[in-house]
Amino acid sequence: MTELHLTGRVAFRNGKTIKSLVTYLPAIELENYVFVTRIYRDLEVIYDAAKNKTNLKKVNEIQEDLKKELLIGEIGSPLSLTIALEGRPKLTTIGEQGKLIYKRSSTLIVGDVLLLVAVLKILGIKAPLFSSRLSSSDIKKNSMLRQMLANEEVMLTFVFDDENGLSEAQVKEFFLKYNRQHSGLHLTQFSKTDKEFPLQPFVSQLTRDLNLDEYGGVSTKSKHVKASESYLTTEYILFKFLVGAVAGAQVQEKCMMSDDVTFSSGKKVSSILSDGRIDYIEAFLSAWLQPLKQGNKSMRAGFRLSAQIWQALSLVVYQLIVNGDSIEKIINAGLALGELDYSKKATHWHNCEVMALDSNGRLFKNSANSTREYRNGLATYFYNFVLGHVDVK
Template sequence: MSKLNLTGRLASRAGKTVKSLVTYLPAIELENYLSVTRVYPDLEVFYDAAKNKTNLKKVIDIQEDIKNELLAGAVGSPLSLTVVLEASPTLITTGKRGNIEYERASTFVVGNVLFLVAILKTLGIKAPLFSSRLSSSEIKKNSIYRQMLAKDEVMVTFVFDDENGLSEDQVREFFFKYNRQHLGLHLTQFSSPDETFPLKPFISKLTKDLNLEGYGGVSTRSKHVKASDSYLTTEYILFKFLVGSVAGPQVQETAMMSKDVTFASGLKVLDVLEDGYIKYIEAFLRGWLQPLENNNKLTRVGFRLSAQIWQALSLVVHQLVIGGASIKDLTQAGLILGELDYNKKATHWHNCKVMGLDSNGRLFKNTASSTREFRNGLAQYFLTLATSNVNT
């Protein structure tokens, strides 16, 4: 990949290797110099939390502000972004001026993310958090404004360490520090990676009681598990598991980690768990994990780590408890489904309505028309397998 070059005003602190360079880019050029849609590793869950009504309203308000500033000459603050360069760029200095050579893929926008979203949405460029597709009427209606914005210059501050580079922990810390100091993204209770959320105590309880650390642990920062990861699952997946087990598929689909999750009746999932429901979930997961105790290689096979698999399993717990299953029944059902072959080549997937072979006829994959249909189809299949061997 070819490298990019930018020149600007260089600033540094005495005795520090971290520097900053301020430059200006036309709004239309941002996507050419920055990885504008990049979600930094282990920050997925926080970006998911940022997809809320408060931030959407902020973006709409920012769009209106910029529009008034450009079309009506209203007074406004300069458009600005703060960007971290993870890898060490090549830096050439001339007095207080600097030139950096860097790779676009190493950039991550940490500051004024909502400004970035507002700019990209207005220009019809793919944006993080919210859709940026423009309708034909919007294209015609805002044509002049978009042309003006495209040429408008955005002040971009690049933060980097040309000697040592910046570690992942430093980048994540800077992300939270910036948004804490500048009141940027509205992340409800997620103002730092260490803060809690309503169902956190029950996720911690599951982690401890089931010794999930012994199976690879639980990620507190990622939303899903990647093939290269070492942990078993994530807090986000366990949150969805708890909600699905207690409240079923509809509530599970719309539930947000940062809020108290309630049924349509107003009853809180938290209260149901506190009343003893957690023991059914623990019983099921204890059975499901049992086959992994003596064969840790199974942990990372096929679909076993998939968030959709975990959520579907939680819906099995929900149906079993509704049907009057006992703690013993839940453990047995978990064991049956834990011993299932989750390999993508496993022939039993033929019996699952939402699974089918890929174009090469070798591996099974999701054939459902939506994530919801896939998850519910898996749950029905798992329930059939579990109940065929469990007397409830």
């Protein structure tokens, strides 16, 4: 890859190999010198959690501030971003001035992420959190603002170690530390380690009791399982499954991993799980996973590992328990749903209101207007399927 060269003022810390170089670039040049959309796999959960209404509101407010500063001349703070450089970049110095030689692929923006998103959205450049696609009306309406912002100088602070190099783990920790110390990004995970959440003991119990490592394991690095990965599921999906099976669709949709999920009555999901609900959940999942025990890779294809499928199944468990069905009948429901064909060509999806054939008429796809509608539609379909195949009364 092409090496990039930047000059600026270098700051040293006595006795430390970590250094920083401060330089300035026009906003329009940012994506040429920094990998603005790069997200570590270990940070995907955090970025997903950062896609919330509070942060979107802040981005919109920053955009309004920039608009007033550039078009009206209001006073504002200088644009500033902090970037970590993974590996060992090359540094040459003359006094306090330095030249940094590095690869764009080694950069990760640690702060200020919301300012970065606001700038990129105005410029119409792809941003790491929220969509930056400009409509034709926006292009006409904000052309002057975009031109002015494009030439606005952004102060960049590159943090690096040209002697020992920074590992991915160090850069990740720096990202978390920076965002704990700077209050711009709204994310409750920064108040605790990224592996702690109130229902984690129950997620760990499911993982252990069901021997999920045998099926590919549970990812702690992202919300969803990617097709290229061997994981069975993720901690996030298991968390949502637990909440759905205990509290139903509405609480499942709104809850976050950092929450100690509570009903309107004040009763906690964790206490209900401890009182025995976890046994019903384990029984269902153990039965549902039976077809995967054979190691047939085709059983992993299609929709089976989809987060929405898992969450919909948890709502079936919830309904069966609300109905007062025994654990034996819940096991039978798990067995029936486990044998269901989850491939995208399965003809039974014709009977599901939130599935439809694609434009080629070959594969089924989500036809719902929203994720909520899709998930609830799947839950209804699965529940009716169980009623037709299992004596649950």
